Amino acid sequence: MSNWYEKSFGEDYLIVYKHRSRQDASREVARLQEWLQLQEKQLILDLCCGMGRHTIALARKGYSMVGLDLSRVLLSHAVRESEGLAIPFVHGDMRALPFVDHTFDVVLNLFTSFGYFERDEDNLRVLSEIHRVLKPQGQFVMDFLNRHAVEQNLVPESVREEDNVWIREERWIDGDFVCKKITVKDERGERRYEERVKMVEYPRLRQWMEQTGLTVVQAYGDFAGHPYTKESERMIMVGCVNK
Incomplete structure (x- = not known):
């Protein structure tokens, strides 16, 4: 029997989640630019990029982007939407990224694209892979659900x-x-x-990140930039590779 995420991210997904707009992505990208102080020379991975909303929005601002996703359907949609932009969209599993060590300056994991796996070992492997492909001074953002909310x-x-x-x-x-x-x-x-998404709470997720070589520098509760609290709408963790 296939895993839920192998079936759910197809053509019907594009209809069910049609409300996720380019306008929202543009607002979120503006906040990412501010939080990370992005530089045009940096290479950015949009991990679990889906239909490429954030990947394309960042590329249009001049950043060098790579998008990766397990869904060939969503990747095909992203390729069509990115016509005229030189964005490599790569098919792959987030537990075993097809990139050499220390490739990226920034890794983004947005819109609850984590916690997909039953076993903690698999979810931890995702964090280990983020650490592996980041450069020594690399940064990351994980935008995840907040269990209490x-x-x-x-x-x-x-x-x-x-x-x-x-x-x-x-x-x-x-x-x-x-x-x-x-x-x-x-x-x-x-x-x-x-x-089916595992609701990993903030203390545990932060501990997992430390365990896999990542440090959380700041946590926000939404893309408006409010600090994270237990009641926050989201759990957005901004950090870097352990020094």
Whole structure:
């Protein structure tokens, strides 16, 4: 049986998450520029780039970008959207990155693209790989869910329609995992997908990062730049390679 993330990030994903806009990505990119003091000469990896919203937005500002994702469907969409920009979009698994050591100045991992694996060893391997491909003075940003906010604000069920496609999303918490079942229905019939993300809390995630050679310098609760607290909407960790 395939893992949920091997099935869920296909053509229907583009419909379900259509609300994630380029405008939002541009605002988030402006904040990343500020937090990281990005330089045009730096090489930046957008890890789990999906359809390339942030990759493309940064490339249009003159940065040298590489996007990596496991979904060939989303990568194909990113390639089409980036026409005219010299962005390598690479197919790969975040647990075993196809890059040599110390390749990148910056690694970005945005919009809850972490915690996909049942075993802690696999999630730790992602952090180890981020450390491995970063240069000695490298920086990273991880934009992750905040467990307390998820538990407080979880909507058990929602139904909507996008471009004549009926979408039902059911959400629940199973131990340390936040889960979602997505049902998509249109003239082609009905398809079902699942998402299952491990809710790693701030102290534990910070400990994991230290364990794998990464240091958290600052933690924000949203892209407006508010400091992280237990009640924050998000958990955005900005840091560097251990000195």
